[in-house]
Amino acid sequence: MIVPMNREPLHLVWDWNGTVLNDFEIILRSTNDSFSDHGLPAITADQYRTQIKMPIRSFYADILGHEPGDEEWEALDATFHKYYVAYEREARLSDGLPDLFREWSGRGHSQSLLSMYHDDKLVPVVRHHGIDRYFELVQGTTPPRPARKGLHLRDHLARLGVDPARVVLIGDSPDDAAAAATVGAHAILYSGGFAAGQSLRATGAPIADSLTAAVALIDEVMADAAAAGEG
Template sequence: MTKNYTHILWDWNGTLLDDSWLCVEVLNVLLKEIDKPKISLDDYRSNFEFPVINFYNYLGFKTDEKNFKEVSHKFIALYEARWLRECRLREHAFSSLEKIKASGIHQSILSAAHYNALNLGLSHFNLTDFFHTISGTETIYAEGKIKKAKSWMLENKLDKEEIILIGDTLHDLDVANEIGINCALLSGGHCSKEKLATPNSPVFSSLNHLIDAVF
C-alpha cells in the first residue's frame, strides 16, 4: 500500500506507548473488588473494543452511567499512579518517528486519551517536537476520537489521499474510514492480530515492518 503520503496521524496508547499490560493489571485490581475473575493479556487483546463501556460490560462491571463513571475514575487513578514510571515506548517507536521526520513527512497525534495526559506523556518521552499537531480528548472515557478526527481534517485541509492513520484497534480503522483516509494497524498493542484481521487494512506485528512496508 506504499503511496506518497505527506502526513501521518498516529494513535498513542498501544501504538507508540506500550501500556496494554498496565491496563490489564489495573483492570484486575478493579475486577477483584467486584469478585470477578482476572483477565489475561491475551484475553484482553482478543476482546478489547470501543466504546470502552462495551468492554467493561463484557468484563462484568456495572455500566449504568453512575457505575461506569465510578469505575472509569478508579481506573484512571490507578493507571496514572504508575504509567509514567513504568511504561515504555513500543519497540522501534522512537526510531520510526525519527525516520519519518527525516523523510520530510509531517506527523500528528490523534488520541482518545485526555489531552493533559497525552501532552504529559509526549513530553516525558521527548516526543513533542516530532508532531505537527497533538489532538486529545476532553474526558477520561476514551470517547470522541471520530469527532476530533473530523475537526482535525477541517482545520488542516489536507488531501485525504496523502494521509494515513496508524493505530492498534479497530476503532482506529473506524476513525480512518469516517474521514476517508487510509489506515495501517499494529498488533500487540490493545488488540491481537486476529482481532484486527480485516480486508480493509493491513496488519503488522512491529513498527519497523509497518514503516518499511508503507513508506
C-alpha cells in the same frame, strides 16, 4: 528503512496507547486493580485482547455481563485512571521509536499523535518521553469525549488542515481502521498492541508486526490507493 517517496508529502497520524506507548501490561494491571477494588474478578490478557472494543464502556458491558449504569461506569472509569496514572510512566516507547519519527520528518513528511486518552493527561506524558517535538499536534480528548475515534480523527485532521486522502493512521485496533475509513484516510494496523490478530484481520486493513514494518508499508498502501483512484 523507509523508502523515499516521489509524490507530495504525506501526513502520518500515530495512535498512542498500545502503538507508540507499549503499555498493554499496565492497562491490564490497572483494569484488574480497578476490578479488585469493586469486587470484580480479574481478567486475563487473552480475554482483554479478544474482547476489547470501542467505545470502552461497551467492552466493560461484555466483561461485566451487563450494561453498567452511569454511576457504576463512572466509578470504574475513575478507579482505572487512578491506577493507570500511577503506573503509566513505567511504560516505554515501542521498538523502533523515536528513530521512526526522526526518519519520517527527515523525508519531508509531517506527523501528529491522536489518542482517546484524556488530553490533560496525554500531553504531559508525551512530553515526559521527549517526543512531543516530532508532532505537529498532540491531541487527546476533552469533555464531552467522542464515543468513537472517527469523530475525533475528523476534528484532528481539520485542525491540521490536511487532506485525508494523504493521511495514514497507524494504530493497533479495529477502531483505528474504522476511524480512518470514516474520514477517507488510510490505516495500517500494528499487531503488537491491544487487539487480537483475528479482530485486526477482520478489518481488511494491512497488518504489520512492528512499527518499522508498518511505516515500510506506507508506500504500498498509497500506491494501491493511487491505482484505485483514491489518492
